Amino acid sequence: MGYYASWVLARSPGRLLVDLPEVRTLFGSRWSRLDDRGDGWHLAVVAPNPHEWSKVGGGIERLVAATGAPVLAAWVSESSCARLVGATPSGLSWSRHLLAYQGMKRGKCGYDHSRFATLRLPEGERPDAADTRTLVKDLLAWSAEAGFTTSRDAIAHVLRSTELDGHDRIDKLVDALGVPYAAEVPMLFEHQELDWWTPWEQGHRAAYRACGRWTTGDDDADPERPWDADHLAFVDLVAASVFGTGASRTELVEHAKRLEEQWAADIAASRPRV
Structure with missing residues (x-):
């Protein structure tokens, strides 16, 4: 590994x-x-x-x-x-x-x-x-x-x-x-937890897209989605909170729910139809 x-x-x-x-x-x-x-x-x-x-x-x-x-x-x-x-x-x-x-x-x-x-x-x-x-x-x-x-x-x-x-x-x-x-110094929770799995996963996907654009120098290779910035900010918020000096678990759960309510329909609509 x-x-x-x-x-x-x-x-x-x-x-x-x-x-x-x-x-x-x-x-x-x-x-x-x-x-x-x-x-x-x-x-x-x-x-x-x-x-x-x-x-x-x-x-x-x-x-x-x-x-x-x-x-x-x-x-x-x-x-x-x-x-x-x-x-x-x-x-x-x-x-x-x-x-x-x-x-x-x-x-x-x-x-x-x-x-x-x-x-x-x-x-x-x-x-x-x-x-x-x-x-x-x-x-x-x-x-x-x-x-x-x-x-x-x-x-x-x-x-x-x-x-x-x-x-x-x-x-x-x-x-x-x-x-x-x-x-x-104990971590109060992991970066990715079941309580906020979907928003964090969306943020992680957005992070890989951003990394890919940086690596290739091609902004059109995997363009930014409308919801990427909000989910990247959530990933950053979790990272700032794992040692207890940022948001609490309750606040992160509430934030995650708001993101899902705001973006779930747009994300679902963007998926290819089969």
Whole structure:
């Protein structure tokens, strides 16, 4: 099974990391995990919804500026590799491409990091072209500026392991950096639930149509339907609510019913007659 996601470690005291607009702009809003790492630090695992691919991406320096704290992020491509980037308020900035099960070895990557990746590279650029050659040193400096206590051996052990895939390496690296674990922040519900299955599914279809137009550059290939914008907004609303800081389940159910009442006849009429 494919596994594609961004891992984002950043500090957001008094506010969940998932509620920062810079996080959604850079990484999307299909959340799958949020950890409270103590003292305002959070670790989020997130991927873009299909309609967000045309908008996400950019440098994590924007998130550093918004939080005033170091940021560590990685794009994990399936489980075959991870592109890790770090930046701090003092100006430290670096990146490193890590192959699964290869330790620190550099090699050819079969994933296109210029398109469907939140930490995008210019088209044609090798993912290891800008690799830092001093990753352990850079991570030690990142950890120190973030206020964590770690060691060269702890970081090197994770980086040199040949037993870790892309996402397991990032997960263990966060621990190796000395970031304490407090608790998992529970999701109150899944993005797609039976209570709002049909409107969310319509939104998801609209999202794939939008992604297809972006991918092909052809706005006429699968044109926008009159109901797409309303259902995409519903998908976004659900994403903003899964950790309890947006709409409640009751409000989402009511919103879903209104969408069905408004658009059911038009959607049914658009289906081919057999």
